[in-house]
Amino acid sequence: MAKRKADFENHQFKSDWTDCFCFILPDHAKAKPTCLICMQTVAVCKTDNLKRHFNTMHAASFNANYPPESDQRKQKIANMITSFKHSVSTISKSTSAQESATAASLQISWNLAKAKKPFADAELIKSCAVAMVSEVLRHDEKQKKTVVELLQQVYFTTFCFFAVSSSSDWAHNRGSHLYHTDSILCEEWLGCWQIISIVTDGAPSVVEQHKGLVSRLSAINPALLAFHCIIHKSVLCAKLCGKMQETMDTVTRLVNFVHESSSLQHRLFRAMLDELSAEHKDLLLHNDVRWLSKGRVLERVCDLRDELASFLSTLQSQRAQEFKMFLIDNDMMGYVFFLCDIMSHLNCLNLQLQGKNHTVVDMYEAVEAFRSKNNMGEDQVMQDFVSSLAKNFYECFECTPKLSSDILLFLRQPFSVSADGQWTAEAKKVWPSIDEAALQMEVLEMGTSDVLKAQHRDVGVNDFWINMVPQARFKNTRGIAMLLLTMFPSTYICQSSFSSMNSIKNQDRNRLSNAHLDQCLRIAKQSTGLISEALPPPSAVTSLTDW
Template structure:
């Protein structure tokens, strides 16, 4: 309509009409068609990139939407010839059971529909659920029966959270803090409102409210403890004013120095764990980056243990600020156990450590049997040619200069000369691997924002299309979509 009016207009007399027409909203069907067209264009680019890629990895996770339908998110990481991409391959609804067999059949159906090969999958990362990592009936074990080269990995972020699970006395302390927070916030809306008013009137109040803790949310435990300690004086004052019987019990806990030392210790250690968690989160993280962060934190735990043993508390500021700041054997034992958990969980990866170390620092890495290790990782690798390339690669000054000037590890390997084709193939094999299910978790947040209670009648296909348009980093070719599009007639 706008195009016709602009063609008919010989002067400015039609400007008002044209402006009015531009304000006419599109119909619901038009908006749906536009989203479908954009999603199809993006999906086509993804499938084209996967067909040309030598390898790609999958990140798979499952979450329930607000209509109680289990949605399985399948992300793919691959190199498209220019850059590494992390894109949504499919959002698969699981309306019945979510067993390993059902998940595998659904995934196989998607691969068959888009003519994708399981043989190109180098790694599949999941949340560690039995349906995913079950030894005999899990998704990964079923995939390995078809594609022997496929590796399985339990999301590194999930594993780091599992390492810090509380038990015994410290769990009791954490539960007690949560009960106090729930007493203030959840007993009644009036009580919560009065506490917020007390905090707002306090001159020393640094925050306006306490935070609730949820095990599903990775950072909430540390943040809830941090906020609790920051508002400790206000919490005590509020409990003194309360006439409820439970308030006296809570106040007695807060006045016990040993209990509060444990609370301060948990606040500090979970603050450090939250810092690690934030470093592991984000798109574009490689398995090399994640392994490096994990190894660094394991060494930091040694420092924390020494810091506690000497009583200097350089890395435990909240504990040090306590009246006594007493270090107990319970705290030292927790650090020791945490360190042991990290070592045991991250000692063996599905990809050999030497391979990961080489990709991170290819010039200084030395290993006598490295070529045979590379051959085990990539069975089709020409070991003799790889050995010759490796000598040239590590002795050429051009490679050394390129490594120094590269802005990132990805940039170095992408610009590396094709003269070292087997070395590049090994590096790209590792760099295309997902280290975590972060992309799936963030996609679920977008999914919940799209499929709300007001829009709970979205079809599964419409939801997938909306989500793909929302989370993609690919810019669709609008001009091509318009050129190839068909006019919609009213009859």
């Protein structure tokens, strides 16, 4: 017969054991019988165990001083119980206060890391909190003292260590930022298990034929999908030339003239705008790196056209008069207004392409919507520019043979795709190991499912493929969808991560090691805003390493 396990015998503590053996059962989870005399515990709640301990350790002396059934014995046991409960209550309060102080310290450190601020600022936050409490509760000295004492217990170390771990339940990971958990699609800073696609900005070191990163990765994974960042493509398509470039250069020189000719001139211009209660208080400088400023610069010049012309008329220099003639020339300003409109549309497109949680289908749809609007322009020069812009977008954003328009349509409208050999052949180019015959059968079965069609109408794309499409029945179709959903369409998150790293690792934080930088960057890039949403509750924390 197998040996019995004491944990499964469900022994119950009996109240008469307290009088007989001076044992008590503490009031907390997984408590063990505790001796009131020596505070030792026994592993199993059984009469023999408690009796053995009492007879061996305390029976002779305790029974001699406090005979059984005597009033002195009952009073002594009652006093020991009161003392035990008081000590437990004191320890519990102390432990609770320490846990709260630890949780507060970690919460502040988490918020500092999210804001990319040094952990040394925690002491400043603590002093500010104490000052605020002292001021707000100055009429209630008792409550103020209690709160200030609690705040003083919050302790900060030089560095806070966080281990934020996440997991993925499929093989197609979106670079190092995407994972699937709790039935949602998330973009986080994670390690990479298997690379199925790569998006680059077109730099030679990345796309070089023999030594570039793409070629080296393709040697390891021949099925690797390589794309040019959609945002970079849109910027390249919007390059100016001819009359439009000449107009942009003139506007840039005008802004630089007002800003940089002399500090006095710039101050006078701002003073005039303030006196006239103009819509804006200054002009914006143009920077080729931050190309979005092109559209903003043109908008600001158009809005302040009259004020600029009035200010330039007060200056005596030849350049000022040339810029004034440019502003009052309706033909020249027509190009400026046209270019301003074009750049505003490009800015809107660029902002649509930026941000997290964008799938490749979402971004290609935004580009297609912009391409459909490229039928504007009145005179010949402007029509030529729009035609050139439309041609550039058409050539750059034509789907590659590995990612055809039918594949992209399948993610949004899976029931409109025909299960013919041509479509499955396109799918096999994206996923070479897929079973074409099984894929055709799954597409046909999905097309006849009224339940899936109704769910597709009621939920979003991500929710539909992750939660509504059964993995067992539609393994291949779901695999294609997961591949597309986890594919990076741009380098936005990578570039924003570099910006976050530059903010975290500044010249003042020269003691920040690479390991600490990685931990701070992980927290800064977390999508959850509060530590309570990403980490265990304070009650589950036993040490700093648990966080």
